[in-house]
Structure formats: structure tokens, C-alpha cells
Amino acid sequence: MNLFILDYPDRRPLHMKLYNQLKEQILTEKLPPGAKLPSVRQLAAELAVSRNTVDYAYAQLCTEGFIYSKSRSGYYVSSLEQECKVRPSSPPVGLIRERINAQKNFEFDFHPASLSPESFPDKLWRKLTAESLSEKSEQFTAYCDPQGELDLRLQIQGYLERFRGVSCSPEQIVICSGLQDSLAVIAQLLQAEHASLAVENPGHWLPGTVFQRYAFTVHSVPVQPDGLDLDCLQQTASTVVYITPSHQFPFGYVMPVEKRLKLIQWMEHTGGVIIEDDYDSELRYHGKPIPALQGLYPEGGIIYVGTFAKVLSPALRVSYMVLPDALLPHYHQLFRQYAPAVSLLEQKTLYHFMMQGYWERHLRTMRTRYKRKHDALLQAVQHYFGSRASILGQGAGLHIVLKLIDCPFSEPELIRRAEDQLVRLFPVSETYSGGNPEAHIMLGFGRMNPEQLEKGVARLAHAWLDDKEYCSPE
Amino acid sequence: MNLFILDYPDRRPLHMKLYNQLKEQILTEKLPPGAKLPSVRQLAAELAVSRNTVDYAYAQLCTEGFIYSKSRSGYYVSSLEQECKVRPSSPPVGLIRERINAQKNFEFDFHPASLSPESFPDKLWRKLTAESLSEKSEQFTAYCDPQGELDLRLQIQGYLERFRGVSCSPEQIVICSGLQDSLAVIAQLLQAEHASLAVENPGHWLPGTVFQRYAFTVHSVPVQPDGLDLDCLQQTASTVVYITPSHQFPFGYVMPVEKRLKLIQWMEHTGGVIIEDDYDSELRYHGKPIPALQGLYPEGGIIYVGTFAKVLSPALRVSYMVLPDALLPHYHQLFRQYAPAVSLLEQKTLYHFMMQGYWERHLRTMRTRYKRKHDALLQAVQHYFGSRASILGQGAGLHIVLKLIDCPFSEPELIRRAEDQLVRLFPVSETYSGGNPEAHIMLGFGRMNPEQLEKGVARLAHAWLDDKEYCSPE
Numbered sequence: 024m025n026l027f028i029l030d031y032p033d034r035r036p037l038h039m040k041l042y043n044q045l046k047e048q049i050l051t052e053k054l055p056p057g058a059k060l061p062s063v064r065q066l067a068a069e070l071a072v073s074r075n076t077v078d079y080a081y082a083q084l085c086t087e088g089f090i091y092s093k094s095r096s097g098y099y100v101s102s103l104e105q106e107c108k109v110r111p112s113s114p115p116v117g118l119i120r121e122r123i124n125a126q127k128n129f130e131f132d133f134h135p136a137s138l139s140p141e142s143f144p145d146k147l148w149r150k151l152t153a154e155s156l157s158e159k160s161e162q163f164t165a166y167c168d169p170q171g172e173l174d175l176r177l178q179i180q181g182y183l184e185r186f187r188g189v190s191c192s193p194e195q196i197v198i199c200s201g202l203q204d205s206l207a208v209i210a211q212l213l214q215a216e217h218a219s220l221a222v223e224n225p226g227h228w229l230p231g232t233v234f235q236r237y238a239f240t241v242h243s244v245p246v247q248p249d250g251l252d253l254d255c256l257q258q259t260a261s262t263v264v265y266i267t268p269s270h271q272f273p274f275g276y277v278m279p280v281e282k283r284l285k286l287i288q289w290m291e292h293t294g295g296v297i298i299e300d301d302y303d304s305e306l307r308y309h310g311k312p313i314p315a316l317q318g319l320y321p322e323g324g325i326i327y328v329g330t331f332a333k334v335l336s337p338a339l340r341v342s343y344m345v346l347p348d349a350l351l352p353h354y355h356q357l358f359r360q361y362a363p364a365v366s367l368l369e370q371k372t373l374y375h376f377m378m379q380g381y382w383e384r385h386l387r388t389m390r391t392r393y394k395r396k397h398d399a400l401l402q403a404v405q406h407y408f409g410s411r412a413s414i415l416g417q418g419a420g421l422h423i424v425l426k427l428i429d430c431p432f433s434e435p436e437l438i439r440r441a442e443d444q445l446v447r448l449f450p451v452s453e454t455y456s457g458g459n460p461e462a463h464i465m466l467g468f469g470r471m472n473p474e475q476l477e478k479g480v481a482r483l484a485h486a487w488l489d490d491k492e493y494c495s496p497e
Numbered sequence: 498m499n500l501f502i503l504d505y506p507d508r509r510p511l512h513m514k515l516y517n518q519l520k521e522q523i524l525t526e527k528l529p530p531g532a533k534l535p536s537v538r539q540l541a542a543e544l545a546v547s548r549n550t551v552d553y554a555y556a557q558l559c560t561e562g563f564i565y566s567k568s569r570s571g572y573y574v575s576s577l578e579q580e581c582k583v584r585p586s587s588p589p590v591g592l593i594r595e596r597i598n599a600q601k602n603f604e605f606d607f608h609p610a611s612l613s614p615e616s617f618p619d620k621l622w623r624k625l626t627a628e629s630l631s632e633k634s635e636q637f638t639a640y641c642d643p644q645g646e647l648d649l650r651l652q653i654q655g656y657l658e659r660f661r662g663v664s665c666s667p668e669q670i671v672i673c674s675g676l677q678d679s680l681a682v683i684a685q686l687l688q689a690e691h692a693s694l695a696v697e698n699p700g701h702w703l704p705g706t707v708f709q710r711y712a713f714t715v716h717s718v719p720v721q722p723d724g725l726d727l728d729c730l731q732q733t734a735s736t737v738v739y740i741t742p743s744h745q746f747p748f749g750y751v752m753p754v755e756k757r758l759k760l761i762q763w764m765e766h767t768g769g770v771i772i773e774d775d776y777d778s779e780l781r782y783h784g785k786p787i788p789a790l791q792g793l794y795p796e797g798g799i800i801y802v803g804t805f806a807k808v809l810s811p812a813l814r815v816s817y818m819v820l821p822d823a824l825l826p827h828y829h830q831l832f833r834q835y836a837p838a839v840s841l842l843e844q845k846t847l848y849h850f851m852m853q854g855y856w857e858r859h860l861r862t863m864r865t866r867y868k869r870k871h872d873a874l875l876q877a878v879q880h881y882f883g884s885r886a887s888i889l890g891q892g893a894g895l896h897i898v899l900k901l902i903d904c905p906f907s908e909p910e911l912i913r914r915a916e917d918q919l920v921r922l923f924p925v926s927e928t929y930s931g932g933n934p935e936a937h938i939m940l941g942f943g944r945m946n947p948e949q950l951e952k953g954v955a956r957l958a959h960a961w962l963d964d965k966e967y968c969s970p971e
Contacts, residue, residue, distance in 0.1 A: 088754035140635035161614035163810045279562030336637045338841035367812035
């Protein structure tokens with residue numbers, strides 16, 4: 024029998040170390056089946072540990088069936104039918120951290136969905152969390168409403184009615200942990216009666232991905248400046264459509280009311296369902312936000328999806344959706360016994376945030392802040408690119424789309440050149456099914472301040488325009 | 498044109514009220530297509546509001562396409578193709594609350610997964626949340642690691658290794674928002690190569706439900722006192738199996754190591770996958786917890802699933818799973834671009850809770866507390882039921898199963914009689930596919946204190962045994 028090394032540096036108690044080493048020797052057959060183990064007294068002496076330590080390890084191995092005791096004879100290794108390999112120790116954590124940190128060396132980050140770094144109301148959130156924790160803490164020891172807390176749903180209902188023109192009752196609202204969660208619930212709700220989803224092209228990649236995993240066929244429908252091409256939609260024979268009518272992703276188009284009503288007609292004729300994603304509708308910098316499609320026909324089959332990710336925090340993982348009345352019985356049937364997706368503490372804190380008026384105030388502050396950034400970015404593009412670029416989707420959200428005129432570079436080449444200058448860009452091509460025909464670049468303005476935005480755009484102009492290939496006469 | 502009532506009591510600014518009323522009149526065709534609107538000056542005078550108010554409302558209606566302007570002529574109503582109904586106002590919230598409160602009038606609650614009501618460490622959680630919020634609050638303005646925070650994963654890895662005998666690296670750990678979330682991720686991971694899942698019968702209803710929604714066939718395999726019937730498992734031709742080997746749900750059986758190794762053999766021969774749910778393994782009241790199956794063969798296809806719901810809080814919605822190395826590339830391919838399921842704030846707070854040693858301390862406290870409750874329940878059953886009942890699954894978890902001897906009542910009848918006495922029970926039959934052949938009742942002991950448990954059992958004895966049908970000679 025090998026000597027045990029019990030002093031290797033970890034926090035486990037001695038008997039656990041002994042237990043683990045014995046188990047390993049049994050599994051690797053260094054202690055073969057039938058082998059007699061040393062007596063408790065003998066092993067304790069050999070290892071200079073107390074008998075209790077050995078007793079404990081043996082008892083545990085007995086309980087689990089690795090060894091057995093024969094009366095008046097001692098302990099023996101059980102006969103286990105299979106060899107089990109012993110795993111190499113964990114990979115060094117330092118390496119993992121390095122790998123993660125290596126990704127973060129950009130000087131300018133045009134991420135299209137990052138918020139202002141200083142914008143999270145941490146002190147307020149601390150106060151509201153404390154308030155939430157001081158109420159009935161026994162609530163945290165049980166499962167709560169799978170649909171989300173009623174108090175929070177009431178706040179969201181009021182907000183949606185006043186600010187988004189959404190007409191619903193709190194019973195139609197479901198609290199979710201983000202768009203992917205909402206979409207997964209929707210796909211499960213619809214999979215009994217629908218088999219195919221139409222999505223915008225270009226558009227967000229997520230809806231198609233989630234629905235495909237629930238065995239839906241996914242059709243890409245081209246987007247025009249007034250939104251989805253309805254003739255194409257009809258040709259797909261899809262009965263479910265995902266759209267972003269208030270601020271089309273990525274191009275920022277607004278679907279005018281006439282097309283909205285035609286889409287509602289389509290829904291009525293086909294018995295279809297519209298999934299309206301209103302993801303950053305609060306952020307409109309000129310005029311009022313466009314009211315939701317849902318408000319035009321609240322009794323129809325429109326599922327409204329919204330989030331706190333774009334104005335409050337993408338890291339808190341709270342979103343919501345509004346289900347049509349007709350889907351509620353099926354929703355309850357499928358999800359009544361599920362647990363909620365979002366932590367009760369988060370829900371309660373968000374409830375206080377909304378109820379005490381902080382949400383509306385935060386919204387106004389953020390709108391002003393992002394308007395400043397948005398305007399700075401537009402100015403910088405105008406200054407450094409002039410007639411060599413035009414801008415799409417301005418006036419709302421957290422990004423614009425830059426369209427380069429007479430650009431000799433492909434999108435990957437544009438991004439590579441930007442990266443060489445330590446500027447992080449995000450491809451528009453990923454929003455296309457079938458490739459991006461033109462040199463379009465998404466420029467998110469949430470993360471950087473106006474000065475950084477200006478410098479970042481200058482860096483881009485340097486990376487692209489100063490190249491001699493680009494210096495064609497205009 | 499109707500007069501506008503702009504002073505009805507809501508918080509919206511004047512121009513919003515005007516906008517809404519105009520929109521409603523257009524949608525209901527009180528203002529028909531082609532109708533000319535009053536000029537800005539005229540309407541402002543009529544309503545005694547500023548011209549800006551009218552300007553704003555008109556501009557918004559223009560943006561959305563409800564009206565259009567003709568140069569030098571004024572504003573006209575667009576021709577919209579469809580009438581849109583106006584929704585009735587929301588249902589009364591008072592009614593909803595009443596309905597919810599009506600469900601909570603039991604005096605004794607034997608819920609099998611409720612924790613001790615006073616056990617949530619609210620003051621500590623407040624302190625740790627404050628600490629988490631005082632670190633780099635800009636983290637809350639971006640999306641974070643879809644797999645979960647590395648720091649938390651490291652803590653979980655250490656805990657699993659020391660306490661559960663699980664051998665893994667933090668790169669194999671995924672933070673989830675509960676069992677349903679873990680199972681949904683697993684189903685998506687496996688659906689390309691597997692089509693059928695075997696589950697325990699009786700067993701938890703959730704795995705079968707989640708996998709069915711991902712188009713898996715689900716087979717029920719009988720459970721024996723040493724765990725799953727492996728011959729039956731083989732006959733199902735399933736290649737994925739969900740098991741609770743440390744504390745079988747609902748009967749509390751422990752799968753001995755020999756059967757565990759046979760199951761591993763099955764996995765190797767079929768190229769199969771074992772989903773090991775170790776849901777309440779920390780709570781074992783006699784001897785040490787049974788180490789996880791995963792630790793026997795960490796390099797194989799075992800997916801380990803664990804949760805904080807049974808010892809810390811079911812309302813916080815945090816769980817985790819350990820994926821085999823072989824599944825990691827596919828996991829990253831499918832979920833790299835997803836957002837995490839759990840809030841960053843919750844993850845950070847839990848990290849501090851574990852890192853500062855509170856989790857292990859809490860675990861020990863809870864084990865002691867639940868052991869006291871467990872023992873009190875056993876004693877009460879012995880006292881009030883004597884030879885008329887036997888107990889299954891004792892010594893661990895948060896519930897036992899009561900088996901009534903020579904019981905004349907069906908399970909629904911037993912539950913109904915208990916409800917008449919204001920005792921809430923949970924049917925074992927729901928854990929069976931194909932009905933519960935015997936009068937088994939789950940008794941959760943997490944929620945009540947020892948005195949309540951005793952009184953609750955007395956109430957049950959009164960509800961059942963005092964009936965003359967039951968008073969057969971022994």
C-alpha cells in the first residue's frame with residue numbers, strides 16, 4: 024500500500040483527504056478488489072493521525088460501497104466492475120483569466136448595445152435593495168409567482184400604457200430574464216399551432232436561432248425603409264412574424280402606421296401572430312417615441328416584448344412581455360408549475376425603482392445623455408467623413424449605421440483595419456441572412472463619451488480613408 | 498370636430514393627451530380619412546393651450562403616419578385601411594390580489610421544497626449586495642459572460658470538489674437560473690445527437706416536460722430501492738437518462754456505487770449521457786453526504802446539475818451545472834452569443850457569500866436546523882400513526898414520504914380530508930407516470946417548526962385515522 028500524503032495544501036479536513044486518496048487507489052485498482060485494508064489502528068499509526076480520522080474515512084467508503092467490513096476480520100475493497108480513470112487536475116486559472124483579459128485591449132469600443140459606463144444608479148440600487156430585503160424575508164425561502172411579482176407587473180403595465188401606448192392588464196405581463204427567455208417561452212406557446220417564423224433580413228440573429236431549436240422553420244423577409252416587405256411575408260406562408268417596428272434593427276427604420284395596419288390585417292387573415300420587439304423604443308432623440316404596434320390592436324394576436332437592458336442595465340437580466348388574452352390559458356397550462364426566471368430580489372428592487380418614480384427620471388436622464396453622444400457622433404462622422412459616408416438609423420437607440428461611399432474595402436477588411444487601430448467594431452453582415460451586399464458598419468455610441476467618440480471616428484477615418492486605395496478622385 | 502378634454506386627471510403632458518385623443522378619433526374614424534385638421538393656431542386658441550402643444554402633437558402624428566401635411570394647405574388625416582377597436586380598460590387589480598390571497602389560508606403547509614421561513618440571511622445579503630455594488634459599477638452597463646462570472650464559477654468548483662466529490666474545472670461550469678434553465682440548455686446541447694430521454698418513475702415531472710418541448714421522446718423507467726431499473730433503461734433504447742442518485746425524488750433512495758458503475762458502463766456502451774441532479778445532496782442528517790456520481794468518472798458523459806434553491810433560497814433563482822469536456826465546444830458554439838441567465842448582481846453577491854466562507858457556514862447551520870425538524874416530524878408520525886404508517890426516504894432532504902398501512906382512502910381523498918383541516922399536502926401521484934398505486938403522501942418539513950410539525954401531524958391523524966372507515970381491527 025502506498026504512503027498517503029496528507030499534507031498537500033488544500034483546505035479539506037484530514038479524513039476527507041484520506042477518503043479521497045483511498046477512493047482514488049480503489050478506482051485505479053492500486054488497491055485491487057478483495058484487498059484487505061490496514062486496520063484502523065495500524066493506518067492511524069502509520070500516518071500519524073488520530074484513529075477518528077481513519078474511522079471516518081473508512082465509514083464513508085463503506086457507506087458508498089467502495090469497501091466492506093467483515094466481522095472480526097477488517098475492511099476489504101469491494102469488487103467494482105469497471106475501471107474508472109482518474110481526472111487530471113484543473114487547468115490553471117491564471118491562464119483562463121489571461122485569455123479573458125486579452126479580449127479587452129481596445130481603446131475605442133463601438134459596441135451597439137453597451138450603455139454609458141457611469142450610468143448605472145449603484146447607490147440608489149443599494150438603497151432599494153436594502154429596502155426590498157427588509158420586507159418579509161420569508162418570501163426568499165419559497166418559490167414565487169412563475170409569471171413574476173404582481174406589484175412589478177402593475178408598475179410595468181402603467182409604464183407601458185403611459186409611455187408606449189401599450190394597452191394590457193397586469194395579468195398579460197410576464198417577467199422574463201431577457202429576449203432569449205421571452206422568445207423561448209413564446210416558441211413553446213406557439214409550437215402547437217405554428218411551425219414557421221418570419222424574421223427581418225437584415226435583423227437580429229436571436230429570434231431565428233431560438234425558434235429553430237424549437238423545430239420552427241425560419242424565413243428571412245427583406246426589410247425596406249418602411250419596414251418588412253409584406254408581399255414577401257405572405258409568400259413565406261409563415262404564420263408568426265418577429266419585427267422591430269419602432270426602431271428596426273440594425274437600420275433604425277420606423278414602420279409607418281399604414282404598414283402597421285396592413286400587418287395587422289395580415290395577422291387577422293392568416294390567424295397569425297406578431298412578435299413586436301420594442302427593444303430600445305424609449306431612446307428617441309427627436310420628437311416623441313413611436314407608440315407600440317400593440318396599442319393599435321390590443322385584442323389581436325400581438326405579443327409585445329420589451330426590456331430594461333438598453334436604458335437601465337443589460338447585466339441585471341430583466342425583461343418583460345405582454346401576451347394577448349387569447350394565449351393566457353395555454354401559457355398558464357404550460358408554465359404554471361415553472362419557477363420564475365428572475366430573482367425575487369431583483370424584481371422587488373425594480374418594483375421600488377419604478378414605484379418611487381426613479382425609472383421615469385432615469386429614462387429622461389439617459390435620453391438626454393445619449394442624445395448628446397448621438398449628436399457628437401454624427402458631428403464627428405460629418406467632420407471626418409464628409410461626403411464619403413452617409414448615416415442610417417439616426418435619431419434613436421444606441422447605434423447608427425455608417426454607409427461608406429465608394430468604399431474599396433470589404434466589411435471584414437474594414438473591421439480588421441479598425442482593430443489594427445485598436446477600435447472595436449461590430450459587423451452589420453451578421454444581421455444579414457445571405458451576406459451584407461454593401462460596406463455598412465454599426466457604430467454604437469452608448470459606451471464612449473463625446474470626446475472619445477470624436478477620437479474614435481478620427482481613428483476610423485485614419486484607418487480607412489488615408490489608404491491610397493481609397494484616395495480616388497471624387 | 499369634437500372638443501378635446503385636456504384636463505382629465507392623468508400625469509401625461511398636454512401634448513400627449515392631445516396626441517392620444519387625435520389618434521383615437523382617427524382610428525375610430527370620427528376623423529375620417531382625408532379630413533382636414535384645424536390649423537395649429539386655430540386649435541391652440543380653441544383649447545386655450547400653447548401653439549407648441551399642438552405643434553408637438555401634430556408632428557408626432559405625422560411621424561407615425563396618422564396625418565400628413567400638404568405644403569401651404571395644412572394637415573390631413575391619412576387613409577388607413579383598417580378600423581381598430583378600442584380596448585376596454587384593465588381588469589380591477591383588487592380582484593387579482595384577492596384571488597391570489599385566497600390560495601394562502603392553510604394553517605399547516607407540508608410543501609416539499611419550502612425552506613425555513615426565517616432562514617434567509619437577509620442582513621448579510623444586504624451587506625454583500627452593497628459590497629458587490631461598490632465594485633466597478635460600469636460592469637452593470639454591459640453584457641457579461643454568458644456562462645456566468647468566472648469568480649463565482651471558481652467558488653462553485655472548489656465547493657463541488659470539496660463537498661460533493663465533483664471533479665471539474667471552472668470552464669466546465671455554467672451558471673443557470675434553476676433546473677428548468679439547466680435542462681433547456683442541456684436539451685439544446687443534446688438534440689443534434691440524441692432523440693430520447695429516460696426519466697425516473699416516480700420522479701420529477703420537469704425533465705420530461707422540458708425535453709418534450711425540444712422534441713425528445715420521453716421514457717419512464719421504474720425506480721427500485723437501489724435506483725433506476727437498468728434492464729428497463731436498456732430496453733427503452735434511450736441514450737440520455739436523468740437521475741437523482743444521491744436522494745431519489747420522491748422516495749429518497751440512494752444509488753449504491755455498484756449500480757452507479759453499471760450505469761457508467763451503460764453510458765460507455767451506448768455513447769449515452771447521464772444527467773445527474775444532485776438537488777438536495779447537502780442535506781443529509783446521518784453520516785456524510787453521498788459524493789456525486791460525476792466524481793466516479795469525470796471524463797465521461799455525465800452532466801452534473803446542482804442548485805442553491807434547497808439550502809439558500811428558491812426565490813433567488815441561481816443554479817449551476819457541470820458539463821463534460823466533450824460537450825464544451827458545442828456549448829460554446831450554441832450559447833457564446835447568448836446573454837447570461839442570471840443577474841450579475843446576484844452572481845457577485847453569491848460569489849462574496851461563498852468566498853467569505855458564509856456559504857459553508859450557512860450549510861452547516863441549515864443542516865442542523867433541518868435535522869431537528871426532520872427528527873420532530875419522524876417522532877410525531879411515530880407517535881400519532883404508530884404501526885399505521887411507515888416512512889420512506891428519511892435521513893435527508895426536505896421531505897419524507899408517508900406510506901399508510903391498510904388505508905381505505907385514495908390519495909385525492911387523503912388530500913381533500915387534510916385540506917378540510919387546513920393542512921396543505923402535495924400528491925406523490927404527480928411524480929408517477931401512470932398513477933400512484935399506493936397511498937403515499939409527501940410530507941415536507943422545511944417550512945414549519947418542530948411544534949407546528951407535531952400539530953400538523955396530529956391534525957392529519959385526526960383527519961384520517963378518526964374516521965370510522967379506518968377503524969378496522971389491527
